[in-house]
Amino acid sequence: MDAELQEIRDFLLTSPDYAVLPEPVLDRLPKSLSVRYLRRGSPFPPAESEAADLWLVRAGAVDLRDSEDELLDKLGEGDIFAVPEDVDPLNPVAGRVVEDALFYLLPGRDARELRQQHPAFAERFDRASRRPVERALAARRTGGNRGHGVLTVSVGELVTRPPITIAPESTIRAAAERMTEQEVSALIVMSGDELVGIVTDHDLRKRCLAAGRSRQEPVGNIMSGGLQTVTRETPAFEALLLMSRQDIHHLPVMSGRQPVGLISTTDLIRHQGTNAVYLVRDIRRCESVESLSQVAGSLRELQIQLVQSGATAFHLGQAVTAVIDALTRRLLKLAEARFGPPPVPYAWLACGSQGRREQSVHTDQDNALIHGDSKDGEVDAYFTRMAEFVTDGLDACGLPHCPGGVTPRNADWRRSVSGWRKEFSRVTYTPDRKRAMLAAHYFDLRVVHGDAALFDPLRSEALTMVGGQPPFLAQMARNALRRSPPLGFFRQLVLVPSGEQADTLDVKKQGLLLVSSLAQVYAFQAGLTGMHTLDRLAGAVHAGVITRDAGENLCDAYETLFTLRARHQVDQMKAGEEPDNHIPPKTLSALERAHLKDAFAVIGTMQKNLRSRLAATGTL
Amino acid sequence: MIQPPGPRLFCWRRQRRAARVPPGPLRDYLAGRIPDLSSDCRETPFLAVDLETTGLNPAEDQILSIGWVAMDGLTIRLDTAGQCRVRPTREIPEASAVIHQITDDQAARGGSLGEALERFLEVLGGRVMLAHHAAVELGFLDQACQSEYGFACMIPTVDTLRLAQDEMERRQETVRSGGLRLNALRERYNLPRYKGHDALNDALAAAELFAAQVSHRAEDKPLPLHRVLHRPGPLW
Structure with a gap:
């Protein structure tokens, strides 16, 4: 017999779920399938379905909805649906065919057998069975905020207990005992009703033990004052960014003037699944381009973690950009160490997605530089060297040079304050297509490092300038x-x-x-x-x-x-x-x-x- | 329920013929039961069939292959899919070789018409045949049985082309040229376009079309088999 069913075998191969199976298994598989047609409006899966039946959409479309009629998933050509082994009575998933559909159906017993023999298939199969249910749960969790992506938790949701406090007059020893007994890594120091500081196990080590200080001294002597704080409403992600920018690991959570909790990077990392904070800290400790390029490799890991923990586009862009900003700053510091202090004040600018803080791991450099006016020819030479060093360094860190020449190596993107002012008015008053494209770039410039006072006033000036220019807007x-x-x-x-x-x-x-x-x-x-x-x-x-x-x-x-x-x-x-x-x-x-x-x-x-x-x- | 005389007459004639046919595959087939003609289409066992032939005239042209797949109700069971190549006794005309992409060499590897018929009649037993433009299939199968066993076969048949035609007439649609072709009809029901056109693929394509036609027509009421059965004039 030469019943080949080649057509069906070929289609199985286009399904990412079936494609994980070895060729000989795929060759035999069509014989185990049956074909079903369900017209638009039919319930899905049909009533006579059995647990673990695996449906593959050959043509048409199916909507899967939860008990509140919320759309959980849409199945289209090439998608699979596994009939759940046991239906969760609280979260039944009901489907309806929304476009006349043809299916290839693998009966539950065969599907189970395939699962047992092929772990890769089992994994995809499990995902297919879980997916609608997970979406149902996720939809329920986000409640009224559907369509805006997963909102990250606010700090208040991470605070599980009131802060453990201590008075500034208590001894260091008492503080250490308190921390051990309460199993915390930091105490909030309260003078009466007022928050005056924080003391962490890190402080105990560094400022007491390592400094040879007596344990009988008041804890006030080793605490950190002048604290950054957040409120319950602060998004956890913002707290994380604040910590990474300031290189701190604890933040008191305030309700008015009253501390109601203390969150640590560990709390956040546990919830956000990210090591952005550690990454930024590691970057700051690098002393060479080589070590920076090694650390920069973790940027990919960061994106993987963030995506898997369901970060929104906004948060992901912010986090990746924060790391790339940190890399840039570190390289500029290394450049300053190498070429000597800058002869005039300058600022390093980012444009494009970095300027807007919307980067992802696959990104190239888009930078510019502004420096104070000077007649000295050496000034430009200094910044050229700096630009070359930094952009080469970024390239070594996996951020390729800008293919479009948007780089301070290029004199068009490396100008003095008056040079930029002239350029801005040029594109504003006599706009053409090319200038409009340039202006679009200029509009996204942001100071990453250096003297913001050089650039920010210029930017507001330019914005005021274009406000009354209809031809500019048209371009x-x-x-x-x-x-x-x-x-x-x-x-x-x-x-x-x-x-x-x-x-x-x-x-x-x-x-x-x-x-x-x-x-x-x-x-x-x-x-x-x-x-x-x-x-x-x-x-x-x-x-x-x-x-x-x-x-x-x-x-x-x-x-x-x-x-x-x-x-x-x-x-x-x-x-x-x-x-x-x-x-x-x-x-x-x-x-x-x-x-x-x-x-x-x-x-x-x-x-x-x-x-x-x-x-x-x-x-x- | 009172059955229309046509199907009953058909069953009776079939039984009578079985008595006259000499022992062999055709007699076994005719003596076997056929599905209850008043049963619901969605519970009837079918066998979707397609023939590839060297031309359209059963008297002159020959069968090159028979492809089939069984349908239990509206579920097409691919485990039953089968195809038999037939070694022709004459050369394959070039024109049909282009369509089927069956060359003389390939055809030469097929079995005899008798072997193919024997297998086919065995799987057809107890099932209603389903084909697109069934007159061709019936004509060639009759001719083949005639030459192998001396009698034409009497196969209860559903024709998807005829069903489509009836449906269009009911809706007073004008039929565009080529509008009743298998692929054109499949498109109406959002069925995918298949690339292969061997007998098995076309049998499967017809089976899917039938499933779509019944799903769209039957609503939730039962659709008795005799309402969709093919009525070749002299048989009823």
Whole structure:
């Protein structure tokens, strides 16, 4: 007999879940399947389904919803669904066919057998069984905040007990005993009702034991005063960033003037699953480019951890940028040590995604430099050397040189204060396409290191300048509207028969940057100073430049695209590949595809709105 | 329930013929039971069938392969999928070799028509045949049984093309040219386009189309088998 069922075998291979099986198993598998057709509106899985039955969507689509009719997942071509072994009566998952669908069904007994024999398949199978339930739980947890991604916890949720306090007059010995007995690593020092300091086990070691201080001295002598504090409402992530910027490990949590708890980096790391704090600290301790490049390798680990702990696009971008900022600062310090102190004040600027604090691990350098005016020719030579040292150092740390020449090695991006002022007015008053593109870059410049007073006034000056320049706004808008979202990509993604390789999606160029450019234009219109795309969108809503709905939709689109990219990069890194921005359509789940489609649609609509609005006012 | 006379007459004739056919595969087949014609389509055992032939005229052309897959109700069971190549007694015309991509060499590896028929009639036993444009399949199978056993076979059959035609007439749709082709109809029901066109693939394609047609037509009421059964004129 030569019953080949080659067609079905080929389709199994396009399913990432089945593709993990060895070839000979795949060759035999079609014979174990049955084929089912369910028309639109049919309940899914059908009533006669048995536990562990494994459904593979060959064509069509299915919505999975929880008991409150909340959409948990969408299954499309190539997605699998495993009928749960036991239904959780509190979280039943109900599906409905939303597009006439054809399925390949593997009966439960065969699915179980395959699981036992092939651990890789078992893992994917378990994920498929868990997924809808997990989404149900996640949907419940985030409650009313759906669609805004996973909101990180606030500090208040991490505080589990009131702080352990001690008076400044108590002895160091009493403090040590107290810490041991309460099993804490830090005490809050209270003078009456007033918070005066904090003492940690680190202080005991460093300031008492190592310094040869008597244990009978008052604890006030070794405590740290002038504390940074947070409130219960502070997002845990902000607390983490504060700690990493200040290089501290404990923060008192205040309610008014009353300390109500104490959080440590350990608490945060346990909850956030990140070592950003340690990473920044390690960077600060590096004394050479070599050691920096070694530490920088952990940046990838950081992104993996953050993505897996469900960080939002905003938090991920902030964390990765914080680390890259720290690397840059450290390299500048090393440059200053090497070439001597700078002859005039200067500031190192970041633009593009670093400027907006929206970076991910796959990023290249986009930097500029501003320095005080000087007639001395040596000044420029000094900063050229510095720029070369720092950019080469970043390159060694895995952040390649800017292919577009946006680097202070290039004289166009290394100017004196008056040089930048002249450049800003040039692009503002006589804008053309090229200048609008430059202006878009300039608009995202942010001081990473050095004298902010050189640049910040210049920036506000330039912003005021462009405020009254309709031609400038028109050029910026044209710049933002140059590219449309790849809606065709999605159509292709859905309609191209599987097996044929569709093009990959450049999620940055074809998605994220479109949102960022729109946000830039809105920020211009509203005269906003915020830099992050999400801040700009929120500001634009506040200023009435776009409606609340539009703002929320664009934020969702941004979140979707950013998260998709971050996950894609994590998958690549785990597979030992270089992370990039190119997502092959095959790797997208049905839900991701649905979200992506929504995101592109929103971007398309907002581009159209911007175009027609500017046309109506005669600006475009 | 009172059955229309057609199907009952058909069963009776089948039994009579069984008595006249000499012992062999065809007699076994005709003597075997066929599904209750008043039963619901969704509980009927079917065998979706496709033939590949050297042309469309049963009197002149030959069967090159028979492909089939069983359907229990509307569940297509791929474990039952089968295909038999037949070694033709004459050369394959070039035109049909292009369509089927079966060359003389491949066909030469097939078995005899008798062997293929024997296997086919065995799996068909107890099932209703399902085919797209069934007249071709019935014509060739009749001709083959005639030449092998001296009698035509009487196969209860459902034709997916006829079902589509009825459905379009019911909705007063005009049928576009090519609109009743297997692929065109499959597209209407959101079924995927298959690349392969061997007998087995086309049998599977017809089975899926039938599942889609019944799912869309039956709502939740039972759809008795005799309502969809193919009615070749002289048999009823």
